[in-house]
Amino acid sequence: MGLFDAPEPVNVEVKGNILQCLVCRHQKFWRREAQLHTATATFFQMEWTNPTALCYVCDNCGYLHWFLPQ
């Protein structure tokens, strides 16, 4: 558990849309922030030194939805 982890699953809104699990359509997610490897950033053609992705793990089925900061 990191500093940024929410204590309980939350509803997530992305650009005005409620995030719904792609698999089970559940709407509660655990928020995680993940440090990407430099190799991953290169793959996405990014030039960040410490790229961080925002991850939402479905509370129901565990499917991982992740977002790159814009």
Ligand SMILES: [Zn+2]
């Ligand atoms: Zn799910």
